[in-house]
Amino acid sequence: MSTGTEHVNGLKILVVGASSGIGRGFAIAASQRGARVALAARRTDLLAPLAAELHGSAHGLDITDSSTIATAVSEAVAALGGLDAVVLTSAVVPFAYISETEVTTWLHALTVNAVGASELIRAARPHLPSNSVILIASSYDVGRPAAGVGAYNASKAALNELLRSWRAENPDLGIIRASVGPTEGTEILRGADEELLAELLSSWSRRGQVPAHMSALVDVANTLVTLVGTAHAYPSVVSEVVHLAPRWPGRSTESVS
Numbered sequence: 410m411s412t413g414t415e416h417v418n419g420l421k422i423l424v425v426g427a428s429s430g431i432g433r434g435f436a437i438a439a440s441q442r443g444a445r446v447a448l449a450a451r452r453t454d455l456l457a458p459l460a461a462e463l464h465g466s467a468h469g470l471d472i473t474d475s476s477t478i479a480t481a482v483s484e485a486v487a488a489l490g491g492l493d494a495v496v497l498t499s500a501v502v503p504f505a506y507i508s509e510t511e512v513t514t515w516l517h518a519l520t521v522n523a524v525g526a527s528e529l530i531r532a533a534r535p536h537l538p539s540n541s542v543i544l545i546a547s548s549y550d551v552g553r554p555a556a557g558v559g560a561y562n563a564s565k566a567a568l569n570e571l572l573r574s575w576r577a578e579n580p581d582l583g584i585i586r587a588s589v590g591p592t593e594g595t596e597i598l599r600g601a602d603e604e605l606l607a608e609l610l611s612s613w614s615r616r617g618q619v620p621a622h623m624s625a626l627v628d629v630a631n632t633l634v635t636l637v638g639t640a641h642a643y644p645s646v647v648s649e650v651v652h653l654a655p656r657w658p659g660r661s662t663e664s665v666s
């Protein structure tokens with residue numbers, strides 16, 4: 410496992426979306442490198458054992474519900490004794506052809522993937538000291554949507570734009586947008602209609618849109634941890650937009666347990 414504790418050791422980090430995938434991997438990697446973590450998401454049954462393992466805390470939060478965001482942020486600040494960084498990986502991918510995407514689906518995607526990020530920053534803002542860091546996961550696919558992910562891509566494009574507004578009005582905040590690329594071992598396809606997904610995969614394959622390679626979860630997680638640590642250590646610089654692309658060959662020898 411990685412031992413790169415430099416800049417990360419002792420950081421107090423709230424990880425929202427920590428119940429699975431990249432958020433979970435981030436929490437584990439950050440903890441292994443000496444950070445103290447508070448974990449948030451809806452599935453507290455998954456968060457609690459992980460928090461116990463990482464000597465952290467678990468907080469129920471629905472990113473569509475501002476009151477749960479405010480409560481979870483307050484609880485996390487109390488548990489950590491302050492806040493150095495907030496990381497958000499929560500997202501929903503409502504697979505649907507755009508011609509069949511209903512208003513409720515549009516609003517849900519926008520609420521989870523875009524407005525939720527702004528609400529989280531709004532709640533965390535008063536607790537963040539001047540060299541603190543906010544890392545928000547977006548998608549490398551913004552600007553090149555494949556079939557069936559219109560609402561997801563549009564909501565991530567909205568996310569990217571609202572982060573620009575946060576920076577414009579809060580130049581002291583170190584806001585990193587990590588445009589995540591194809592990453593294996595996550596639950597991003599959870600809940601998708603299997604028949605529709607098979608149809609979409611076949612269409613993506615015909616158009617050459619299925620990634621030939623994916624990044625290892627542990628490598629993506631550690632890359633994000635390094636970004637947070639570096640931005641905190643060198644507060645006059647922030648990597649505002651970072652694209653994570655799969656690199657091949659480049660198999661990781663590590664895995665997220």
Ligand SMILES: NC(=O)c1ccc[n+]([C@@H]2O[C@H](COP(=O)([O-])OP(=O)(O)OC[C@H]3O[C@@H](n4cnc5c(N)ncnc54)[C@H](OP(=O)(O)O)[C@@H]3O)[C@@H](O)[C@H]2O)c1
Nearest residue numbers: 426428429430431451452471472499500591592595596597
């Ligand atoms: N994996 C990829 O290939 C890929 C590619 C491009 C971009 N990304 C981006 O990377 C980030 C992480 O994705 P992932 O692949 O790790 O997906 P994942 O395993 O599905 O994790 C998503 C997380 O979002 C949380 N979440 C969903 N709805 C929520 C809500 N209403 N309130 C609070 N939390 C909620 C889930 O927790 P609960 O269900 O417990 O609430 C889960 O912890 C996302 O922003 C995604 O768009 C991933």
